[in-house]
Amino acid sequence: MAEPDVVTSWRELMARHADCSGRLERELGEKHGLGVSDFEVLDRMAESECGKYRVQELADVVHLSQSALSRLISRLEKAGLVCRSMCVDDRRGVFVALTDAGRERHREALPTHRAVLRDSFSG
Amino acid sequence: MAEPDVVTSWRELMARHADCSGRLERELGEKHGLGVSDFEVLDRMAESECGKYRVQELADVVHLSQSALSRLISRLEKAGLVCRSMCVDDRRGVFVALTDAGRERHREALPTHRAVLRDSFSG
């Protein structure tokens, strides 16, 4: 890939990312009281069949540091959307799972999220 | 665009962005003492033929809020890389310009930046 091309690609990537995450932040925030990372975590957990996730796994898929995710989970937990539970075979580990309220909130926010994406990726 | 596609696109976008900006942050930080936004500002200013930029214009192209950019410029100014100057015809306005040190620092950091991009956009 030639030099000017990678720069253009990077700038387009940044522009798209700024636009998209900005809109998501506003819409999800105003309508559902969720940040982008909050939703991303709920979304990933809703997809998981067992409904559980190890913290580190989750950190990888949502592109957050372990510490950032730890706090984010604390916030979600305080809001009653997820709950932590000990891991029996490795008691250092922590499982995070959606509560009913969390599943419900995700269900409510999903259309908003997808609508913003559809809008962003066609405009 | 179908529903699953926009989600996939968005996740790929986030992954690419996280990867790229993460690498840039580390490389530029370690080797040149610059953050991604710092470099982006220097890079845009280096491109501008007159070498000057209005704060608001700059905020748009680097996708930062006006307040964030104001502080960023303050940091760069304290580091001696840019300087602010009053705008004669509209004294509310502020011009930002590269200093020689700023131009030099940008010249040094440029290869690092481009190398990361080339690496990121081919892997």
Added chain:
DNA sequence: GCACATTACATGCGCATGCATTCAATGCAC
């Protein structure tokens, strides 16, 4: 079994960001 490295997560801390507000300069209606 004891010492030490490693792993999984939580926490202290500093920093960059965005929102809301403020302040000064400008433009505009009259």
Added chain:
DNA sequence: GTGCATTGAATGCATGCGCATGTAATGTGC
């Protein structure tokens, strides 16, 4: 010119992030 809305930038404030570190559980060499 005076009053009022608007614009451009700086600042108070709250928040989320990453890095470094702390703490507890686990694994490993001997």
